[in-house]
Amino acid sequence: MSDTRTNAGVDNFSVTRKMFTWDVPGERVITLLTAGNLATTQALISLLDERSKIVEERNPTILELPTMFQVARLIGSTLKEVIQDSWAEGPEASSKFKASVILGGQIKGGKPTLFLIYPEGNFIEITEDSPFFQIGEAKYGKPILVRAYDPEMSFEDTIKLLLVSFDSTIKANLSVGLPLDLQVYVGDSFEVDNKPRIEADDAYYQAVSSGWGDALRNALTQLPSYKE
Template identity: 85%
Template sequence: MTYCVGLRLNTGLVFMSDTRTNAGVDNFSVTRKMFTWDVPGERVITVMTAGNLATTQALISLLDERSKIVSERNPTILEQPTMFQVARIIGETLREVIADSGSEGQKAASKFKASVILGGQIKGGKPTVFLIYPEGNFIEVTDDNPFFQIGETKYGKPILVRAYDPDMSFEDAVKLLLVSFDSTIKANLSVGLPLDLQTYTADSFEVSDKPRIEADDPYYQTVSNSWGEALRNALTQLPSYQGD
């Protein structure tokens, strides 16, 4: 399992993903799930993946390979005029990978399923985020639904719904996402550190920093411990239940 979030702010985009993969309760490893392509001054495209690891690795390999060889048969995401067209290409590629995997002897198509968060900006358009389903169809963020999650989403969603504000700073957005991820990590062993983080400032068409947050990161530890203490304090301040 995994957990990834792509979030749109008025100032740009924020992405965060965990790096844990597992093939059983005693076989965990670290694998990157966030990937970025860019043309400085013209476009930045970020993809995060969740699902079958062979499927997601094949998807990323195809996108990367085709980004270097332009052809009508295999269009590249670096040549598309809009983020919508990029989403369409990635959806088609994902569907292609799943179909090819299923035709090689495996009967359960669900074994190869994967989902994708796509975000970025192409010159002439606005920063945006898409959620791409295994079937290849996709939806785009809106003012009413300004972020997408994939993977193990249920534990980290409540804090996002309650605390998200489109006017918040990148610093506050990262803090919000760390709380969301910390809640998920504590509830599910299949999600774990380190975490990959990326922020994108609107109209900059560049990503200058892509830090990895390790388990011993002082800020992460402060957020985790402080959030747990704040929840305990809030619980004690709530009125006690009065039975009949």
């Protein structure tokens, strides 16, 4: 799940997609979620998309590499290339163009997996102890995921948890906003059919948002009062 808000100051907000998917039906699905400098992330997506349509023996694309690990290496090096090309002068300038990426997907012969790719081009993969990643504004929504996530959760309950996490962030930070893009991938399907966009007037989102607020207030009243 990703939000769609970008900003260049408190009076300059816009809606921009931050989730992008490439697939080869029956063989692979690759999805990127982006955060950070918009010019950098747009250049990254454009380069990956452009190169995926050009056959070059010396440079396999994300649609040709045999493993998700190698796809992560390629995207990491491409992100690093984009950031370096944007530098004006010296390391101070590079910080203005930083971006991070979550890579998810599956290639036939391997398992579905996720990678968190840093601006420097290096990356880490999910583990049983760290089963999810967040990028962008994470501090408001992460505590909810840490407390409530269960690996045995259904898709439906996981989506509910994600909405609660995003709603808490949206309430607390102007840089995150609706609509939200959602993508559900079923392992070994090698296709994505479910990619809804959740708008502000979505009935389920409104029910979750108001229900979560009511539940927090009720939980607070049931906690023991402080005593000297």
